[in-house]
Amino acid sequence: MTPDDVAWVVAGAAGVDIDLVRLAADGTEVSRVRVPTGEFAGRVQAARGTRVRWVWSDTAHWYPRLLAEGVRVERCRDLRLCHAILRDSALVADAAPIRSAREWDVDATTVPAPEAPALFALATDAAASGPPHDAASALAEFARQRAAAASAGGNGRLDLLCAAESAGALVAAEMRAAGLPWDVAVHERILEDALGARPAGGGPPERMAILAAEIRGLLGDPQASLDSPPKLVRSLHRIGVPARTTAKWELGQYEHPVIAPLLEYKRLARLLSANGWAWLDEWVHEGRFRPVYIPAGVVTGRWASSGGGALQIPRLLRAAVRADPGWTFVVADVAQLEPRVLAGMSGDTALARAARGHDLYSGIVDSGAVATRAEAKVAMLGAMYGATTGESGRLVPRLRRAYPRAMRLVDDAARVGEEGDVVSTWLGRTSPRASERWLRAQRVAAGETGSAVDRDQARRAAGDRGRFTRNFIVQGTAAEWALAWLGEVRVRLDALPPVPAEEAAPRSGAALGDRPHLAFFLHDELIVHTPARHADAAAQIVRDCAASAGRLLFGDFPIDFPLDLKVTTMADKA
DNA sequence: GGAACTAGCGCG
């Protein structure tokens, strides 16, 4: 914390009074009050603008109830999320105290989703699946975390990461509260265009039924099952298509009249089951899709989501994302985030030069390392994922020659992982340790009693782990860049003036519906929902924050993060 | 009849 920081530690179980403990910048307790839950939101609102940081057990536990009352907070520290970072970080010199606080080891995915704040509080406390929420526990954990961070190397990088992670948790709660504007009529039109009319009394939609009849005719079996892979494989064998699986990449390799309609049927079946009318009924209410975002739900620090498949919305349906009347979107994504981050981490000026301007892959071609953009892309992905065979594996050595620093960084990360050690992202998030099972397999293979099968399995497991750690440092650092971007966008949008009540978007909620706010985030892309009059300002903020995120992580190193950005009322991809 | 698993495919 900076010296002028004031922290209020918030604590209390659901349904009882809430303790507010004021701390000085050095962590000593200044004062303490106990307030009824009904006064909590008012207290928080009153503290806006005082540079307070709210320290609490779990943003998903505390923040939804504030948002429901129309109250935003400027900054917080999410003890649950920061605990996980500091507990595992290789930068922390003395991790023993924080590791001993096992009650804070709460897997993000076990935190229940808030249907409504009241229900959520009940669910959490009844199931006792969250971290402790009382004042003594929170104060002790905060002290442990400050000590752990103070013992860490890395010039404050972990402090930066904890701040960014906590800001992300605020964004996640706010985006759920605001929701993503979703036009049900447009979605239904897309479904009908693709699938045909919605069946009145069950059964498949019209176009799927016609396709199914055609396919069954070609299979020579009016009863053929198209939805069961084993049965479909047997049906295909009977007409001379020797497919082993029903995966589309394999089916696509056979020449037979049944293949084309079958692939089309599978595409439609997927759309129907994943995002059909049932999805719409379940997940879109009052013009908003409100998924549950799970910050750091992925080991690398990326977010996960729960319910509604928020991070897998098919491109086809993006046309259903429509701004409210008088509002618009700023849709922005970063071009080639991961290789840019790799250039920054490794200090590879040659790769940074290739990245300058806009298209990094074209820049690689211009440098002469490979001949085409497609080659540059597959080679770079192969380098970051650990490809060893095929076209990708063949091209990676060309990148090694052209960008030795960058390639050495990922190659070293892979070697460390193969040896069973951990790797860390730029800001210090550290990969999980090798499992006991993995270590045992390596010991057995290395020992005199190990069989050829043991050795083969161990080598494969080592390779798998090496590809994981290779990718971890890049994917994880990209996630950190994105958090920095997101967090700064949030703060700066919040500083824009609110619009008059008659121009507000009430469906986005009392806390956020009167001003530009984040509405969606997906790894390297965000959508801001904004009153039209603030669209240009919001777009500039999104651009400026990409630049400042780059500086926050990589200082003066000359790597830029260009955006594909557009201002539009329909958020199909930028 | 339900839990646990797999196949397949959507997203980055």
Added chain:
DNA sequence: AAAGCGCGCTAGTTCC
């Protein structure tokens, strides 16, 4: 039989 990372979700299948 995906080559090469990270996910979530649905339907079908297998096992208890």
